[in-house]
Amino acid sequence: xxxxxxxxxxxxxxxxxxxxxxxxxxxxxxxxxxxxxxxxxxxxxxxxxxxxxxxxxxxxxxxxxxxxxxxxxxxxxxxxxxxxxxxxxxxxxxxxxxxxxxxxxxxxxxxxxxxxxxxxxxxxxxxxxxxxxxxxxxxxxxxxxxxxxxxxxxxxxxxxxxxxxxxxxxxxxxxxxxxxxxxxxxxxxxxxxxxxxxxxxxx
Amino acid sequence: xxxxxxxxxxxxxxxxxxxxxxxxxxxxxxxxxxxxxxxxxxxxxxxxxxxxxxxxxxxxxxxxxxxxxxxxxxxxxxxxxxxxxxxxxxxxxxxxxxxxxxxxxxxxxxxxxxxxxxxxxxxxxxxxxxxxxxxxxxxxxxxxxxxxxxxxxxxxxxxxxxxxxxxxxxxxxxxxxxxxxxxxxxxxxxxxxxxxxxxxxxxxxxxxxxxxxxxxxxxxx
Numbered sequence: 394x395x396x397x398x399x400x401x402x403x404x405x406x407x408x409x410x411x412x413x414x415x416x417x418x419x420x421x422x423x424x425x426x427x428x429x430x431x432x433x434x435x436x437x438x439x440x441x442x443x444x445x446x447x448x449x450x451x452x453x454x455x456x457x458x459x460x461x462x463x464x465x466x467x468x469x470x471x472x473x474x475x476x477x478x479x480x481x482x483x484x485x486x487x488x489x490x491x492x493x494x495x496x497x498x499x500x501x502x503x504x505x506x507x508x509x510x511x512x513x514x515x516x517x518x519x520x521x522x523x524x525x526x527x528x529x530x531x532x533x534x535x536x537x538x539x540x541x542x543x544x545x546x547x548x549x550x551x552x553x554x555x556x557x558x559x560x561x562x563x564x565x566x567x568x569x570x571x572x573x574x575x576x577x578x579x580x581x582x583x584x585x586x587x588x589x590x591x592x593x594x595x596x
Numbered sequence: 597x598x599x600x601x602x603x604x605x606x607x608x609x610x611x612x613x614x615x616x617x618x619x620x621x622x623x624x625x626x627x628x629x630x631x632x633x634x635x636x637x638x639x640x641x642x643x644x645x646x647x648x649x650x651x652x653x654x655x656x657x658x659x660x661x662x663x664x665x666x667x668x669x670x671x672x673x674x675x676x677x678x679x680x681x682x683x684x685x686x687x688x689x690x691x692x693x694x695x696x697x698x699x700x701x702x703x704x705x706x707x708x709x710x711x712x713x714x715x716x717x718x719x720x721x722x723x724x725x726x727x728x729x730x731x732x733x734x735x736x737x738x739x740x741x742x743x744x745x746x747x748x749x750x751x752x753x754x755x756x757x758x759x760x761x762x763x764x765x766x767x768x769x770x771x772x773x774x775x776x777x778x779x780x781x782x783x784x785x786x787x788x789x790x791x792x793x794x795x796x797x798x799x800x801x802x803x804x805x806x807x808x809x810x811x812x813x814x815x816x817x
Contacts, residue, residue: 443677444817467683475674479606481613490609491675493602494689495682520613 395440395575396527400449403436408436410595411448417544421590422566422583426593433579434474434548436595437438440577441471441546447560457553467496470542472550479520483512484532487521498512507538507553512558534558539563545569547578598649599684600692607696617662618700620693625705627657629712640717647716648726648772648777654712655705655730656737657767662701662764663741664748664755666693667812671749680816687809702734718777725780725790732793733773739797739804740765746811768796 394416403409409432417423425433438444440451442462451458453465477486485504492499508517509532516524521532530553537545545566551559563586566576570588611618633643664672670693679689704813718726721800744762748754776789798808 441681443680461684466681469681471677471681473674473677475672475677475740477674479610479669479673479675479680481604486609490602490606491678492608494599494679494684496599496684498598498602 394452395455396452397440398449398452398524400439400451400457401434401447402432402439402444403447404432404435408447408511408568413449413593413595415591415593417575417577418561418568419543419573419575422570422578422586422588422590424584424590424592425595426577426592427580431595432533433595437471437506437546437548437577437579438473441465441469443471468542468543469546470536470544471546471548473548476529478521478529478532481520483518483520484508484524484535485517487532488535488539491501491536497541503536503539507535508532509559510538511535512561527555527558534562534565537569543573544575545577547576549581550578551582597688599682600688603679603689603692604696604699607693608699611696611700614726617665618704621661621687622660622704622708625654625708626659626712627655628657630715630739633715643716644718644781647713647718647722648774648781650716651709651712652770652774655734656763658705659701659734659737660741660759660762660766662697663745664758666697666742666745667749667815669814670743671728676812677816680813687805687813690746690808690812691741691801691805694738694808697742698735698736698738702730702738706730719781722777722781725786726775729773729776729786729793730778730792731767732797736769736793736797736800736809737766739800740769742808743804743811746808746815749812749815769793769807772796 396416399412400413413436415423425436427433430551435444439446453461458465477491482490485508488504488507489499505517511534513528513531521529534550550562554562563584567587570576572585615779629651636642667676680686682689706727709726713723713726742759743763747761748758751757772789772793779789780786
């Protein structure tokens with residue numbers, strides 16, 4: 394269970410948001426909404442631990458996140474605006490090296506299966522530099538399929554995806570929630586997900 | 597430890613896909629070191645005297661060429677964020693990156709130095725000492741450079757700032773590295789200089805990854 398109390402974020406002189414409270418339990422999702430520049434990405438980065446909150450605190454399984462940072466990181470999968478993909482490596486190499494660097498080595502068969510399911514069959518060995526924007530996004534999303542993490546934090550996961558890929562991603566998210574996973578994401582489009590969830594509006 | 601090996605392997609694979617970056621620094625080293633004998637002429641006693649200093653300065657500048665790319669690509673494509681969120685301590689991953697940087701930019705210089713040293717009429721013994729001093733010194737350059745690269749990450753015009761920041765910190769390595777070869781040629785023995793260089797390396801291997809990690813966390817905010 395992830396719980397936040399009174400989170401506040403300041404960028405320069407501007408207070409982006411303050412007193413943000415939310416909680417996400419097993420099998421629940423939370424969609425963060427708000428206009429451009431409302432601080433959606435900042436909120437996700439604060440929750441992931443990449444940025445510091447001006448105020449407030451975060452709890453993971455009832456304990457302050459700062460005290461259980463290693464355990465929290467082991468259970469977290471964060472996908473930001475930058476897809477963390479190396480142009481010179483193939484989709485398969487990208488997937489496997491990213492997993493190995495994260496300390497969760499991946500065997501080739503699992504990685505190939507994930508890439509096939511995400512719709513990159515036949516392109517596993519091409520350098521990602523020759524793939525289209527949407528295909529690059531798919532390589533990044535293939536990480537979801539190989540992930541054992543309980544908490545997924547996804548920043549605009551639906552950007553640059555075609556209709557079929559959006560449907561596929563929704564079913565991947567549904568499976569994650571059905572396994573008792575937690576999901577926090579931002580999106581400008583209305584998303585139909587199974588399981589219970591809430592939306593958080595930043596203004 | 598597995599993550600350390602994974603990141604070294606990844607960076608070596610990336611370097612293998614972009615060989616030009618490795619060879620640029622190597623050719624720079626070769627050309628700079630070759631310009632001196634051409635400019636000064638074939639006076640062997642003078643060449644022998646300036647050789648340690650010239651080769652060390654050339655190696656130092658060549659090692660600096662690739663520094664600003666050490667973290668920049670990872671920062672841009674979001675890999676650095678993923679590294680920061682890894683359960684493996686970021687300092688260990690940074691050490692892996694520094695080690696890979698040394699393998700691709702420092703080690704080739706060490707191997708090439710004796711060939712270039714021949715142009716300066718260095719004796720085989722002096723060439724050996726030069727190699728040992730570079731073997732101890734170039735990892736030190738990568739480690740100190742990592743701090744500078746992390747501090748200037750995301751700064752516009754960071755390349756020039758990086759050299760202004762890092763070059764003064766390279767001075768001890770230069771003094772003891774070139775000094776070892778000079779001392780040996782003067783018959784004083786290189787042991788003292790080399791052990792000081794080794795001590796600096798041990799110190800930097802311990803502290804530099806932490807310092808670079810702290811700077812990277814600031815850059816990520």
